[in-house]
Each structure stands twice: as C-alpha cells, then as structure tokens.
Amino acid sequence: MERLDRDFFTLDVLEVARRLPGMEIVLRQGAEFKRYMITETEAYNGSEDKACHASRGKTSRNEIMFHAGGYLYLYFIYGMYWMLNIVTGAEGDPQAVLIRGAGEISGPGRVTRCLGIDRTFNREDIVTSERIWIETNGYSPELITGPRVGIDYAGEPWVSMPWRFMIKK
DNA sequence: AACACGATTTCG
C-alpha cells in the first residue's frame, strides 16, 4: 500500500472523487491501525457550484477549502453530525470531496461517528498527519454515478450533476 | 442579540 501525496490531492475534485472509492482511510490510534475502504464520495466543485459551501465566498468555516489539496474540512450539521471532506485542487480553488461511505458504513454522518472523527480533525493535513491518511493499492472498482444527495436548494444545473460516485456492488 | 437552516439519521 502506498500513501497518497500532495500531488494526488491537488488534482481536480472530480478526478479525486472518482479515484478515492477503493482506496483506504488509515487511522492510527496509539499502536492500533484501523483501515476502511472508501465506498462512496461526492464532489463539491469550487465557487461556481451552488451546492459547494464556498459558492458564496470565503468564511471562517470554509476557509480551509481555499487551500491546496490534502487538508481535511470537517463541518457540523443538523445539530449532531460531522461531515468528513478532503480538500482538493489548487490553492484558491475551493473544492472538496465528501466521504459518504467507508468499510461497511453507509452515510456520511455515520462514517465520522463510527471512525471517531470530529472537529479536532478539521484542517488536518492528511499528507503529513500521523493519525489519518489515505493509501492505495491500485484497486479501481467499477463505479455507479448519480446526482448528489440533499442539495435541492442548489438548483439546476448543480442538483443534477452526476458528481456522486459509489462502488458498484 | 436573535433567527433560520442545513452535503443526516432515526424513529413512528
């Protein structure tokens, strides 16, 4: 297994979102290592994308999305869930990939809860972090694509863009 | 200072 570097995460968000399924999130908890294969992602594609948090400009919450790829963006929603995102693309282009499924876990809120990922992971650099990173073994599973979930407010064309990627079972 | 709401999940 090979740890992913800065070059990978600075690729375009659509490229990263469709390549992450099949790769593994590695979490280090003391001497323990836990691995979860990413099964589902969604791409949030910069300032033009009305479903992207950064579409209405930079705020203290989304500022990390404007960095170069490889940083984590954690945000809290519905009063109880943390959403795990990986920032992608070049500096100044606010893109991120939402991790919607890992291992046997389905649903972004359940992923963070099960993996123990919370606000302390916000802005973590997964290229250099000692506690979380991504590895690949070259496996590239067949994918199913579809529109993103829960973003009806974004309107067309964004609500219809096929930017959800999941491993075909 | 107050208010509205969300990249969800769970229960009835």
Next chain:
DNA sequence: GAAATCGTGTTT
C-alpha cells in the same frame, strides 16, 4: 412523515 439538535452565516 417528522423530530432531534446546534454551529454558522445572515439579519436586526
């Protein structure tokens, strides 16, 4: 179908 539950952005 609707509640749970609160940080964040926006309005007052």
